[in-house]
Amino acid sequence: MNHDHYNDTWIREILNTVKTVAMIGASPQNVRPSYFVFKYLAERGYDMIPINPGQVGKSLIGKSFVASLREIDRPIDMIDIFRNADHIMPIIDDALTLNPLPKVIWMQLGVRNDEAAKKAEAAGIKVVMNRCPKIEYGRLSSEISWMGVNSRTLSSKRAPIPTQGMRLSLNRASVGGGGTDAADRAAKNKNDAV
Amino acid sequence: MNDRIPGFATLAVHAGAQPDPTTGARATPIYQTTSFVFNDSDHAASLFGLQSFGNIYTRITNPTTSVLEERVAALEGGTAALATASGHAAQVVAFQQLLRPGDEFIASRKLYGGSINQFTHAFKSFGWNVVWADSDDIASFERAVTPHTKAIFIESIANPGGSITDIEAISAVARQAGVPLIVDNTLATPYLIRPIDHGADIVIHSLTKFLGGHGNSLGGIIVDAGTFDWSKDNKYPMLSEPRPEYHGIKLQETFGNFAFAIACRVLGLRDLGPALSPFNAFMIMTGIETLPLRMQRHCENAKAVAEFLSAHPAVAAVNYAGLTSSPYYTLARKYAPKGAGAVFTFSLKGGYEAGVSLVSNLKLFSHLANVGDTRSLVIHPASTTHSQLDDDAKTRSGAGPDVVRLSIGIEDKEDLIADLEQALSA
Structure with a gap:
C-alpha cells in the first residue's frame, strides 16, 4: 500500500462504510483539532467514542470518555489517532487484540509511522496516515469548497438540499488527487527527510 | 469516473461549480x-x-x-x-x-x-x-x-x-x-x-x-x-x-x-x-470558462504581430519571447510551449517621439493602462505605469523611454497588423 497518495475512491469508501469510530487522544478543549473533528464526525452520524485516560468520568458532547480501546463495549469500525508517530506502535498492538478487529486505522495530519502501518495491514486492516477525516469528508462532499479549498471533485448534478447548512453527499465524481501533485510530493519529501 | 483526471479546459468550465442545491440553477448564482x-x-x-x-x-x-x-x-x-x-x-x-x-x-x-x-x-x-x-x-x-x-x-x-x-x-x-x-x-x-x-x-x-x-x-x-x-x-x-x-x-x-x-x-x-x-x-x-480558447487566440495573434513588427523598417527591436531572436526563446520553449503570452514591448528607431506618435495614430488599439483584455491595448510605460521609477530603474524593468507596450487582443490579427502598419507609416 502506497501511503504517499490515496485515491479519492478509496477514502470515500472508508468514510461511507465505517460507523463506529473510536478517537484516541480526544480533547475536551474546544480549540484542539481533536475536539472539533470529534464533534464534526458525530454531527455527520458517526458513532463516536472518545478515548483519553485523563478524562475518564467526564464526557465529550454527551459521549463518555473511556481509558482504552479494550474498555469499549461494541465493535469498532475505525480508530482515529491523535497521537504523534512515536506513540502509534503500542496502539496498533492494542488494536490487534480486539475481536473483531477494527476495519480501519486512521492517523491524523502530520502523523505517519510506516512500520506500524505494515503491522496493521498484515492483519487485514486498512491504514490511512497524515490525513484528517474531517478535511477529507468536507473535501469529498465539497462542503470545504466554501473555504476556497480545491475539493478535486466535479459534479453536474444538483447538490442535495443542505441540512443544517451543510452539503453532505459524498457521491460526487472524483478528480482523484490529480492537480495537487506538488503538495503530495512535498508531504512525501518531508516524510523522507524525517 | 473513478479518479479520472480531467483536462484543463474541463476544469476551467466546471471546477468549483455545481448546480445550486435550492434552485437547480446551472450557472453559479451571484450571492x-x-x-x-x-x-x-x-x-x-x-x-x-x-x-x-x-x-x-x-x-x-x-x-x-x-x-x-x-x-x-x-x-x-x-x-x-x-x-x-x-x-x-x-x-x-x-x-x-x-x-x-x-x-x-x-x-x-x-x-x-x-x-x-x-x-x-x-x-x-x-x-x-x-x-x-x-x-x-x-x-x-x-x-x-x-x-x-x-x-x-x-x-x-x-x-x-x-x-x-x-x-x-x-x-x-x-x-x-x-x-x-x-x-x-x-x-x-x-x-x-x-x-x-x-x-x-x-x-x-x-x-x-x-x-x-x-x-x-x-x-x-x-x-x-x-x-x-x-x-x-x-x-x-x-x-x-x-x-x-x-x-x-x-x-x-x-x-x-x-x-x-x-x-x-x-x-x-x-x-x-x-x-x-x-x-x-x-x-x-x-x-475563466473561455480562458483556454482566448489564450490560444491571444498567443497566435501576438506572435503574428511580433513577427510583423520585427520585419518593419521603423522598428528597432521587438521583445517577445516567442520570437526565435529573443534571448528568452529557450526559456519560453521550456516554460510556455503553448505560447509566450500576449504582452510584449518594442522600440522604434524614431525613439520617444515616434512612440508617442504611434500611440496617437492607432485606431483599433486602445491607449490605456491595462493588459489582458479581449481588445488590443497600447501604452507608453515610461510616461505612465512606470513613470514613478527613475530612468535607470525604468530601463532595468524593461520600460525605457523608447519602449511601447502592446497587449494583443483576440480580434482578427490581419486587422491588428493593418492598424499598426497605417500608424507606423502615418
Whole structure:
C-alpha cells in the first residue's frame, strides 16, 4: 500500500462504510483539532467514542470518555489517532487484540509511522496516515469548497438540499488527487527527510 | 469516473461549480449578500472558532467567490485559493502572513511597475523591506539572502518586457534559503505556465487581466501550493504559533497543506478587509470558462504581430519571447510551449517621439493602462505605469523611454497588423 497518495475512491469508501469510530487522544478543549473533528464526525452520524485516560468520568458532547480501546463495549469500525508517530506502535498492538478487529486505522495530519502501518495491514486492516477525516469528508462532499479549498471533485448534478447548512453527499465524481501533485510530493519529501 | 483526471479546459468550465442545491440553477448564482444566517448559537460559535466549514460574512467567505477560488486553485494545481479585491490586495494579504516589521523579501527587478511602487513605498511603511535581484542572474538572488529573508517574489512572464523567468532555478535558491517562492502568474495564466509544477509555493494573480479577460472587473487571488512546511522553524508565527485571534488555534496543525490560504483568509482578509465583490467573482469566473480558447487566440495573434513588427523598417527591436531572436526563446520553449503570452514591448528607431506618435495614430488599439483584455491595448510605460521609477530603474524593468507596450487582443490579427502598419507609416 502506497501511503504517499490515496485515491479519492478509496477514502470515500472508508468514510461511507465505517460507523463506529473510536478517537484516541480526544480533547475536551474546544480549540484542539481533536475536539472539533470529534464533534464534526458525530454531527455527520458517526458513532463516536472518545478515548483519553485523563478524562475518564467526564464526557465529550454527551459521549463518555473511556481509558482504552479494550474498555469499549461494541465493535469498532475505525480508530482515529491523535497521537504523534512515536506513540502509534503500542496502539496498533492494542488494536490487534480486539475481536473483531477494527476495519480501519486512521492517523491524523502530520502523523505517519510506516512500520506500524505494515503491522496493521498484515492483519487485514486498512491504514490511512497524515490525513484528517474531517478535511477529507468536507473535501469529498465539497462542503470545504466554501473555504476556497480545491475539493478535486466535479459534479453536474444538483447538490442535495443542505441540512443544517451543510452539503453532505459524498457521491460526487472524483478528480482523484490529480492537480495537487506538488503538495503530495512535498508531504512525501518531508516524510523522507524525517 | 473513478479518479479520472480531467483536462484543463474541463476544469476551467466546471471546477468549483455545481448546480445550486435550492434552485437547480446551472450557472453559479451571484450571492449578493453581506451575511449568512446561523442555524443556532452553537453553529455560530463553531463557525467563528474555525471549527466548521461555512459562511458568516462576505468579507471572509462567499459562496459565489468560493467557486472562483476553487476553480483557480484547480487550474493552478494548488490546494486552495483566496480571492481579493485586486492583485495589489492579494500581495498585501499574502505578505502579511509572512513578514514582521524588519523582515526582508527578495524580488525580481523585472516586475509590473505597480508592484515595484507597492514594494518600495507602501511596504516600507509597514517595515517590510524589499531587496532587489535580477531574474536574468540567478546568483543575484543567492547573494541577496540574509537571516531576515522570508520570501522570494518573481513574475513568471515579466511585465512589461515579456521576459520569461527561470522559475526552477529561483525555486532552488528559495529551497536552499528555507523560504517560500511566490510567483505572480498574471501574464502567463495557468493555461501557459503552472508555476507550482516548477517549484512555486504560492501563486498570485491579478484576475483583472487574462483570467477575467474582458477588461470589466478588478480582482486578485492567492493560490496555496500546499508545498511549504511552515512549522519547520519559528520563522512564520502566523502559521505555526497559537493564534490569539482564534483561542490559540495553530493554523498549520489544524489545516495541513492549505494552512497558508486559510491564514490569508482568517488573519488577512478578515482583518485587512479587501474582499472581492461576489458580482466581480461571477464576471471573472465566466471569463475563466473561455480562458483556454482566448489564450490560444491571444498567443497566435501576438506572435503574428511580433513577427510583423520585427520585419518593419521603423522598428528597432521587438521583445517577445516567442520570437526565435529573443534571448528568452529557450526559456519560453521550456516554460510556455503553448505560447509566450500576449504582452510584449518594442522600440522604434524614431525613439520617444515616434512612440508617442504611434500611440496617437492607432485606431483599433486602445491607449490605456491595462493588459489582458479581449481588445488590443497600447501604452507608453515610461510616461505612465512606470513613470514613478527613475530612468535607470525604468530601463532595468524593461520600460525605457523608447519602449511601447502592446497587449494583443483576440480580434482578427490581419486587422491588428493593418492598424499598426497605417500608424507606423502615418
